[in-house]
Amino acid sequence: MTLLNAPAPSATAFGNAVALSCRECGTRFELGAAYACEECFGPLEVLYDVPRLTRERIESGPQSIWRYRDLLPVPADVAAHPGLQPGWTKLVKADNLARELGVRSLWVKDDSGNPTHSFKDRVVAVALSAARQLGFTTVGCASTGNLANAVAAAAARAGLRSVVFVPSNLEAGKTVTTAVYGGTLVAVEGNYDDVNRLCSEVAGDQPWGFVNINLRPYYAEGSKTVGYEVAEQLGWHLPEQVVAPVASGSLLTKVDKGFTELGKAGLVEPTPYKVFGAQATGCSPVAQAFRAGADIVKPVRPDTIAKSLAIGNPADGPYALDVVRRTGGAIADVSDEEVVEGIRQLARTEGIFAETAGGVTLAVAKKLLAEGLLDPDAETVLLNTGDGLKTLDAVAPVVGPTATIAPSYDAFQKAGLA
Amino acid sequence: MSVSVRIPTILRTYTDGAAEVTADPGEGATLADLLETLDKSYPGLKGRVLDDAGNLRRFVNVYVGDEDVRFAEGLATPTPAGASVSVIPAVAGGC
Numbered sequence: 001m002t003l004l005n006a007p008a009p010s011a012t013a014f015g016n017a018v019a020l021s022c023r024e025c026g027t028r029f030e031l032g033a034a035y036a037c038e039e040c041f042g043p044l045e046v047l048y049d050v051p052r053l054t055r056e057r058i059e060s061g062p063q064s065i066w067r068y069r070d071l072l073p074v075p076a077d078v079a080a081h082p083g084l085q086p087g088w089t090k091l092v093k094a095d096n097l098a099r100e101l102g103v104r105s106l107w108v109k110d111d112s113g114n115p116t117h118s119f120k121d122r123v124v125a126v127a128l129s130a131a132r133q134l135g136f137t138t139v140g141c142a143s144t145g146n147l148a149n150a151v152a153a154a155a156a157r158a159g160l161r162s163v164v165f166v167p168s169n170l171e172a173g174k175t176v177t178t179a180v181y182g183g184t185l186v187a188v189e190g191n192y193d194d195v196n197r198l199c200s201e202v203a204g205d206q207p208w209g210f211v212n213i214n215l216r217p218y219y220a221e222g223s224k225t226v227g228y229e230v231a232e233q234l235g236w237h238l239p240e241q242v243v244a245p246v247a248s249g250s251l252l253t254k255v256d257k258g259f260t261e262l263g264k265a266g267l268v269e270p271t272p273y274k275v276f277g278a279q280a281t282g283c284s285p286v287a288q289a290f291r292a293g294a295d296i297v298k299p300v301r302p303d304t305i306a307k308s309l310a311i312g313n314p315a316d317g318p319y320a321l322d323v324v325r326r327t328g329g330a331i332a333d334v335s336d337e338e339v340v341e342g343i344r345q346l347a348r349t350e351g352i353f354a355e356t357a358g359g360v361t362l363a364v365a366k367k368l369l370a371e372g373l374l375d376p377d378a379e380t381v382l383l384n385t386g387d388g389l390k391t392l393d394a395v396a397p398v399v400g401p402t403a404t405i406a407p408s409y410d411a412f413q414k415a416g417l418a
Numbered sequence: 419m420s421v422s423v424r425i426p427t428i429l430r431t432y433t434d435g436a437a438e439v440t441a442d443p444g445e446g447a448t449l450a451d452l453l454e455t456l457d458k459s460y461p462g463l464k465g466r467v468l469d470d471a472g473n474l475r476r477f478v479n480v481y482v483g484d485e486d487v488r489f490a491e492g493l494a495t496p497t498p499a500g501a502s503v504s505v506i507p508a509v510a511g512g513c
């Protein structure tokens with residue numbers, strides 16, 4: 001591998017990462033299984049000492065998130081370990097959708113193409129690398145479904161035990177696609193926030209690596225790769241606008257971090273961009289805080305078909321607000337009917353079947369265009385983070401055969417389908 | 419009867435490593451009273467949960483029973499005898 005003008009990355013467990021640092025008060029901690037600041041409870045994030053990087057080095061890497069390993073808390077040989085190799089998903093030029101929306105240039109970053117069909121494979125891959133380096137043999141998570149899929153599958157591949165907790169009212173598609181990997185799947189009679197609380201308590205007492213709890217700083221870094229890929233796939237430049245779905249707010253926050261880091265590293269021109277967030281009205285605590293001009297996000301009790309976004313108490317909500325405000329974006333929400341219409345429109349125009357989160361994102365983009373907040377003349381990227389096959393229930397009541405006919409040419413003609 | 423309080427890992431330095439402690443803030447006590455009482459047995463604990471202005475920190479969740487106190491009355495939420503209280507860092511949100 002060619003490494004131009006750069007020292008070889010250190011062969012340490014966490015690559016170029018040097019410490020964990022509190023996002024609130026800046027206190028530093030050693031790299032380890034820690035996630036909350038002992039001083040102020042603020043979330044910890046990974047700090048790096050990144051060597052000079054070149055586009056060539058990244059481009060010569062694997063077609064997975066590991067092409068960005070120098071910018072992640074993973075060892076240099078991370079790609080050699082058994083894993084699902086997520087990432088490098090398609091950036092689809094969405095001309096048909098652009099025409100319908102009246103947008104000049106539009107792309108859909110289609111993360112349904114990941115191994116377990118959502119962007120969660122990215123975060124899990126980084127978290128499991130950390131789990132391996134920290135010596136955990138059991139990994140777990142609290143999940144609304146996609147993370148459960150990703151953890152169960154990646155743990156199976158990596159030979160780790162998995163214990164995954166989900167709300168018991170999960171979509172059947174997400175239950176089956178988690179259980180099939182043979183790990184322990186615990187259905188909790190409560191909503192996601194209840195599940196999360198339980199897992200926080202379990203994580204405090206069991207020697208397990210919970211990807212979204214004690215491994216959270218590493219997990220969260222995986223989302224940056226969405227931002228890196230969008231920029232690289234656009235020919236190494238930043239889009240002017242991006243719309244991301246918001247549950248905990250981590251993805252949105254890290255896409256921004258990814259864009260910023262590329263600019264700082266000199267890998268792209270640090271041009272301005274706006275980040276927009278999308279929620280379903282039935283669980284829109286961050287959108288509500290945005291509208292109210294508030295800094296704190298008041299928790300809500302979720303009630304929406306967009307279950308993957310149904311976090312009533314979003315951990316990174318305040319940071320998502322910071323990002324959209326700093327970049328000049330916005331966060332909006334849409335009704336469940338609009339979500340379903342969003343799913344259908346993306347499928348009808350671009351042949352991409354998104355799960356409810358993707359429907360939320362497209363529907364919010366439409367709303368923001370109508371409100372004049374999204375600029376129809378600016379380069380726009382919508383993030384589709386999951387696969388519609390997992391949330392068939394959302395559209396099953398409203399789509400079906402155009403006609404049901406007897407198997408005869410006569411019947412075909414009579415049905416007026418020609 | 420007293421109130422039991424679950425302590426998160428990062429605060430166990432204040433409780434000699436105990437994951438659960440009890441306190442008796444008295445009849446009609448609120449979460450604020452409970453924290454005062456706890457701070458007498460475990461000095462410094464209150465200052466970790468509350469900020470300088472005396473409000474619950476932005477990234478801490480406190481539950482009385484199953485109820486997040488932000489859905490109830492915050493620091494004025496009653497903590498009756500026999501209640502179980504959990505203090506949990508709010509940074510766990512994966513989905």
Ligand SMILES: Cc1ncc(COP(=O)(O)O)c(C=O)c1O
Pocket residue numbers: 118119120144146147245246247248249250251252308309355357358385386511512513
């Ligand atoms: C498909 C999908 N999109 C988006 C999100 C939101 O991610 P975040 O919690 O990082 O905001 C999730 C979370 O589960 C998801 O499953």
Ligand SMILES: [Zn+2]
Pocket residue numbers: 022023024025026027037038039040041042
């Ligand atoms: Zn701190």
